[in-house]
Amino acid sequence: MKTVLLIEDNAANLYLITYMLEKSGLKVISTKEGLEGIKLALEKQPDLIIMDVQLPDINGLEATRRIRLDKRGKDLTIVALTSYAMTGDKQRALDAGCSGYMEKPINPEIFISELSKFLYPEKEK
Amino acid sequence: MDNVSTRNLLLTVLLILSFGLRSQQSAFPIKVGVYNNYPKVYLNENGQVAGIFPEIFQLIASAENWQVEYVPGNWNECLQRLQNQEIDIMVDVALSDDRQKIFDFNNESVLISWGTIYTKSRPNINSVLDLSDKNIAVMKNSILTTGQDGIYNLVQRYEVKCKFIEVDDYEQVFELVRQEKADAGIVNRHFGAAFGKQYGLIKSNFIFLPSQLRFAFPKNSSHSAFLIEKIDKHLTRLENDMNSDYYTILTKYNLYPKKASPLWLMPLLILLCLLTIFFIISSLIMKWRIKQKTLELQTANDDLKREITKHRETLAELEKSREIYRNFVENIPGLVFMYDQSSDGNRLPIITTNRHEEFLGKIIADSIKSDYNNFFNFIIPEDWNKLQKVALTIENTKQNLDFEYRVKLSEDRVKWFRVLGKVKMLEDGKTRWQGVILDVDDRKKIERELELYREQLEKLVECRTIDLEQKTSELEKANQELLEADRLKSIFLASMSHELRTPLNSIIGFTGILLMGMVGDLTDEQRYQLDIVKKSASHLLDLINDILDISKIEANKAELACQQFFINDLIHEVIQLLQPKAAEKGINLFYEAAERIDIYSDQRRLKQILINLASNAVKFTEKGNVTFTSEKLKSGEMIITVTDTGKGVKPEDMKKLFEPFQQIDASLTKKQEGTGLGLHLTQKIVTLLNGKITVQSEFGKGTTFRVTLPDLREE
Numbered sequence: 001m002k003t004v005l006l007i008e009d010n011a012a013n014l015y016l017i018t019y020m021l022e023k024s025g026l027k028v029i030s031t032k033e034g035l036e037g038i039k040l041a042l043e044k045q046p047d048l049i050i051m052d053v054q055l056p057d058i059n060g061l062e063a064t065r066r067i068r069l070d071k072r073g074k075d076l077t078i079v080a081l082t083s084y085a086m087t088g089d090k091q092r093a094l095d096a097g098c099s100g101y102m103e104k105p106i107n108p109e110i111f112i113s114e115l116s117k118f119l120y121p122e123k124e125k
Numbered sequence: 126m127d128n129v130s131t132r133n134l135l136l137t138v139l140l141i142l143s144f145g146l147r148s149q150q151s152a153f154p155i156k157v158g159v160y161n162n163y164p165k166v167y168l169n170e171n172g173q174v175a176g177i178f179p180e181i182f183q184l185i186a187s188a189e190n191w192q193v194e195y196v197p198g199n200w201n202e203c204l205q206r207l208q209n210q211e212i213d214i215m216v217d218v219a220l221s222d223d224r225q226k227i228f229d230f231n232n233e234s235v236l237i238s239w240g241t242i243y244t245k246s247r248p249n250i251n252s253v254l255d256l257s258d259k260n261i262a263v264m265k266n267s268i269l270t271t272g273q274d275g276i277y278n279l280v281q282r283y284e285v286k287c288k289f290i291e292v293d294d295y296e297q298v299f300e301l302v303r304q305e306k307a308d309a310g311i312v313n314r315h316f317g318a319a320f321g322k323q324y325g326l327i328k329s330n331f332i333f334l335p336s337q338l339r340f341a342f343p344k345n346s347s348h349s350a351f352l353i354e355k356i357d358k359h360l361t362r363l364e365n366d367m368n369s370d371y372y373t374i375l376t377k378y379n380l381y382p383k384k385a386s387p388l389w390l391m392p393l394l395i396l397l398c399l400l401t402i403f404f405i406i407s408s409l410i411m412k413w414r415i416k417q418k419t420l421e422l423q424t425a426n427d428d429l430k431r432e433i434t435k436h437r438e439t440l441a442e443l444e445k446s447r448e449i450y451r452n453f454v455e456n457i458p459g460l461v462f463m464y465d466q467s468s469d470g471n472r473l474p475i476i477t478t479n480r481h482e483e484f485l486g487k488i489i490a491d492s493i494k495s496d497y498n499n500f501f502n503f504i505i506p507e508d509w510n511k512l513q514k515v516a517l518t519i520e521n522t523k524q525n526l527d528f529e530y531r532v533k534l535s536e537d538r539v540k541w542f543r544v545l546g547k548v549k550m551l552e553d554g555k556t557r558w559q560g561v562i563l564d565v566d567d568r569k570k571i572e573r574e575l576e577l578y579r580e581q582l583e584k585l586v587e588c589r590t591i592d593l594e595q596k597t598s599e600l601e602k603a604n605q606e607l608l609e610a611d612r613l614k615s616i617f618l619a620s621m622s623h624e625l626r627t628p629l630n631s632i633i634g635f636t637g638i639l640l641m642g643m644v645g646d647l648t649d650e651q652r653y654q655l656d657i658v659k660k661s662a663s664h665l666l667d668l669i670n671d672i673l674d675i676s677k678i679e680a681n682k683a684e685l686a687c688q689q690f691f692i693n694d695l696i697h698e699v700i701q702l703l704q705p706k707a708a709e710k711g712i713n714l715f716y717e718a719a720e721r722i723d724i725y726s727d728q729r730r731l732k733q734i735l736i737n738l739a740s741n742a743v744k745f746t747e748k749g750n751v752t753f754t755s756e757k758l759k760s761g762e763m764i765i766t767v768t769d770t771g772k773g774v775k776p777e778d779m780k781k782l783f784e785p786f787q788q789i790d791a792s793l794t795k796k797q798e799g800t801g802l803g804l805h806l807t808q809k810i811v812t813l814l815n816g817k818i819t820v821q822s823e824f825g826k827g828t829t830f831r832v833t834l835p836d837l838r839e840e
Contacts, residue, residue, distance in 0.1 A: 012631035018640070023643055091686075098288030105630035105666065 002119055005046035006030040007037035007063065008081070009055050017050065017106065025113050025118075034058040042072045048090060048119055049078040051098070061096035062097075068097035077118050154194035155352070157182065158203040158212040161294055164378040165217045165236065165338070167198070177315075178216035180374045181235060182340070185359040199293045201266050210343040214352060219268040219336035229344055231353045233360035234337035236380070237398065237667065240269040241317045241332050242275065244309045245302055248329035252412040253279050255331070256287045262298040262307035269311055270566050274334045276311055281436045299324040318379070335402050434761075450524040460484050465551060470497050475557070484542075484564055487536040505531040505539065519548055520556060529565060541569035546577040563813060618676050625669050632662040665727050671802040674733075675785075677810045685727045685813070687837050692722045692731075692763060696753050699735045707743050707751065714739075716753040730810050737807045738767040746771035749827070751802050761836045768829040774822040782820060783808045 004021050008014045009032045018028045029044055031037050034055040049067075051060040057065075059102055060080060067073035080093035080101040093101045102114055154370045159166050159174050166176035174195040186193045195705055196212050206577045207215040208227060210539075217240060220230050242250055242261075247254060253276075256568055270291070271277055280287055289310035295312045302310040303324045310326070340356055342349035363371035367388060454461045455478060463476040474497045482490035485500070492499040504512065508530035519526050520801040526546040531539050546560020636659040638644060640652065647655065693716075701712045707714050735753075742751040749770030756764045774782060786801040 010627050010630070013627070013634070014741060016634040020634075020638060020643070023638075105633045106637075107627060108634055108641055108643070 001027050002028060002047040003026070003027045004104060004119075005037065005040055005049045007034065007050065007060065008032065008052040010052070013052075013106075016108075020108060020111060021094055021115075023125075026076065032056070034060065034063040035115055038045075038063050038066050038073075041067050041076060041078075045072065045076070047077065049076055050081060050102075050115075050117065051078055052081045053093070061092060064093075064096045065124065079115070079118055132694050133354050137333075154192040155186070155214065156194050156196050156212040158206055158215040159195050159197050160200045160203050160217075160493070161296070162200070162217060162313075162316060164380075165313075165315050167267060169719065176216075177374055177380070178235060178338075178340075181360075181363070181371060182214070182216065184251050184363065184374075184476050185356055188359060200264065202294065204266065207341060207343055210346055213342065213346065213348070215341040217338050218341035219272070220339050221268055221272050221336065223273055224268070224341065227339040227344060227827070229241055229346075229349050229353065230341055231360070232339075233357045233364065234339050235360065236338040237395075237630040238313045238338050239314060239332045239335040239402070240311055241314050242309050242311055242329045243299065243302060243317055243321055243324075243326040244329060245305055245326060248309070248422055250309065250331045252331055252409050252822075253283050253285055253333070254413060254416055256280060256309070258287060260288045260290060262292060262301040262310040263300060264295055264312075265293060267311075267313075269313060269334055272334060272336075279333060298316075299326060302326055304760055311403070315380070316376075332402075332405060335398070347661070362544065381608075442808060452780065454478055457478060459560060459564070460562040461560075462546075462562060463557065465555045465557050467555050472501075472558075475801035484562070485532065486538070488535060488623050489532070503532050503534075507534060516548075520550075523548070526558075526560060529569075540564065541566045602776050614626045614676070618673055621622075622673050624668065626666070629662055629666050629669075633659065633666070636662065644660045671806050674807055675802065675806050683813055685837070686729065687725055687727050689723055689725050689838075690728045692724055692755050693718050695728065695732055696735065696755060696765070699732065699739055700753070702736065703739050703743055706740070710743065711744070711748060712743055712746055713750045714753075715750055716744075716755075718753075719754060720757075722755055722757045722763060724757075724834065725836050726834060727837075730814060731834070732808050734814075735765070735767070736830060737803045738832075742767055742769035742802060742830075745769065745828075763834050763836070765832045765834070766829055767832075768827060769826040773824040773826050773828050775824045776822070777821065779820065783818075 004026050004067045006014065006017055006021070006028055007019065008030065011032075014032070016026040018030060021028045029040055029046060029123055031040055032055075034057050037049075037051070037055075041047075051064055053060040055063070064078050064080070067076060067078065078097065080089075080096075081104050082089040082093055082101045090101050100118055102111070157179070159176075159179060161167050162176075164176055166174070166178045169175040174197070179195070183193070184646075185191075196206065197208065203212070203215055204218075206212045217235075218228065218230070220234070224230070228295040242248070242256075244250065261276070263276060267275070269275055272287075272513065277289070290301060290307050292301065295310075295316045298307075298310040299310055299320060301307040303326065309329070312320075315333070317328055340353075340400050342352060360371075363369040384754075454476065459478060460480060461478055462474070464474045466472045466497070477497075481493050485493070489500060489503050492503075501509065502740045512528055512530055515526065515528050518524070526544060526548065527545045529541060531541055533539050541564075543563045544560060545563065546558055547559045549559070636655050639647065640659060674683070696716050696718070700716060703716060718723050739751060739753075746769045752766075752768045754764075754766045754768075758764065783804050785805040808818055811832055811834070814834055815837065816832060818833075819831045820828060821831070822828040
């Protein structure tokens with residue numbers, strides 16, 4: 001069973017995404033804080049990290065940079081949740097070391113299939 | 126000739142015989158040539174030969190008992206005959222060197238003669254020079270005419286130009302003068318004295334060629350010597366005896382006073398005659414010399430006159446140029462000056478003008494009149510000191526003087542002057558100053574006024590500047606506030622976007638998983654209602670996104686992400702995106718692409734534009750087509766059109782087309798979904814991409830939007 005680390009501060013979204021991931025048969029670890037997220041990522045080595053950009057303590061991009069600084073975090077797959085309205089967020093996400101990004105708001109109809117690209121990259125090829 | 130020689134021989138023999146016999150008459154007559162030249166020789170009223178020469182010869186012939194035959198002829202004929210030895214003696218021949226070569230002459234003179242000139246009117250002939258340009262009648266071959274000192278040679282010698290009319294005897298000479306066919310006539314003194322009055326002619330003072338009249342004999346004649354000896358012997362006797370018939374004859378022809386003259390009278394008379402002749406010749410030469418001198422003097426005089434005229438002209442010109450110069454100096458709108466300054470500072474004016482009073486007033490003008498140096502005392506001391514310093518510099522540098530100073534005209538009047546000049550060092554150590562002093566008082570007045578105005582203006586400008594600075598700082602402050610407000614707005618918008626979207630995430634997300642049946646099965650009613658919730662949430666999301674876009678563009682916060690891409694691909698993408706909706710309405714989407722066109726621009730923004738336009742087109746078209754075209758102009762600009770076959774836009778509504786929240790057809794509002802911001806945002810984005818959007822529409826037939834975009838690559 002693949003493990004997904006979800007770092008999201010909004011409770012509603014946290015619940016929504018967790019619900020969708022678990023319904024798809026994935027194990028979900030989650031936290032509402034960036035620093036806690038870094039710790040979990042490095043320790044649990046999840047198959048996928050979903051990183052919200054706006055977090056209460058440090059923002060998602062800073063958290064990503066820190067994960068990438070650690071050798072344990074180098075090869076982790078991190079997908080940023082970016083906002084449509086904030087032009088440049090996507091590029092900033094990639095620059096910070098994210099593997100990819102997904103736009104908020106989440107469209108449940110395509111969310112899981114979008115995630116699959118990152119979870120099963122070998123399948124895509 | 127034999128005949129002649131024989132006759133001569135016989136005559137000689139006879140003469141010698143007669144000389145021996147004494148009382149006997151010679152058998153052959155001696156031929157004597159005569160011609161008409163009263164009173165010396167002529168034919169009297171009885172046709173007999175008469176005159177001084179024949180009568181004297183008759184005395185000799187009678188004494189010698191010679192038989193005489195007169196052979197008459199004119200002068201030339203007679204001379205010819207004498208030369209041919211056709212006659213033995215010729216009377217009345219003037220002795221000359223030329224003639225002595227042809228003829229023999231006896232040694233005693235019978236008469237002394239000279240040439241005289243007669244004219245009709247009062248003669249004005251005092252020398253040969255007075256014959257100039259005259260027609261003169263003369264006797265051919267006369268000694269007076271062609272002799273060595275005859276008139277021909279005379280006029281030639283003195284270079285007198287005159288015309289001669291040659292005739293055969295003196296009567297014709299006088300006749301021509303009387304008839305005024307000649308201006309003057311030349312005859313011997315004897316003929317003149319005898320006939321001058323008769324012809325009404327007047328003798329001039331001019332006489333020439335005094336000559337001794339003798340008998341002439343043929344040269345080489347065997348008896349000429351005999352005849353000469355006899356004639357001379359008798360003549361000597363006759364001339365020495367004051368009571369002889371010789372003098373009787375002379376007296377008869379008015380050539381000798383009737384009273385017996387003392388013996389000494391004759392030589393005295395001859396002496397007087399010679400003296401007279403000498404004086405006449407002297408005077409002639411004198412006259413000629415005087416004439417020459419006069420001519421020279423005349424020439425010199427003419428030269429002098431010309432010189433004088435020239436001098437006068439020069440003087441006149443000089444006066445004229447002086448006048449011009451004076452006029453110039455007096456009419457220059459300033460005081461012209463030229464003075465020499467010696468080392469002790471004394472100034473000696475070279476040029477003066479009468480305009481001092483006009484410029485400097487009466488007080489200074491009077492003072493200058495007494496001493497030119499006084500002028501400088503009237504310059505305001507402060508200016509005078511400066512001027513002296515300037516003058517010293519100029520003396521050293523030879524620059525031009527240009528200085529302005531004040532002159533105190535009177536107690537209450539000070540005037541500004543400007544002096545322009547030059548200095549020149551003279552050889553004697555003096556300095557020559559020259560130039561012009563101009564009255565610049567009016568200009569100075571204006572300058573002072575201008576200065577005042579300038580100061581006022583400066584004050585005004587200063588006040589205004591302070592106001593302006595104040596306003597500027599206020600504006601800056603306002604601007605800062607505005608910038609701050611704008612920043613706050615941006616922050617607000619960013620926050621709002623997040624805050625609004627976060628709950629929307631939940632709404633859309635949970636509606637989505639409910640509709641997907643992820644939670645459980647739904648009834649049709651539940652599905653219908655959840656569908657409305659989802660659509661409303663999506664609409665709200667679109668609205669928020671549009672507002673954010675517009676706000677960002679208006680706040681110049683929109684960032685462009687430019688890249689090179691093919692417009693054809695982009696249009697195909699858009700068509701694909703809209704295909705489901707178009708198919709739903711039965712509308713065909715066409716793309717008429719002539720060629721692949723690439724452009725450097727913001728692909729995402731352009732896609733946004735095309736989606737907006739295309740979805741509008743699909744939205745407002747009930748049936749028909751939506752057609753895309755793309756074209757690249759030579760300028761590098763690209764034109765994209767989106768044409769529909771929808772309802773079109775009424776002309777009066779065209780203006781409102783791009784206004785926010787203005788859906789044209791109210792009746793359509795409810796039917797058509799949309800934020801009401803689509804075209805407004807589209808126009809904003811087109812402008813952001815430096816492009817233009819235009820619309821053409823025919824109500825009821827369709828609408829065409831035309832977007833023109835430049836290539837944004839920076840050259």
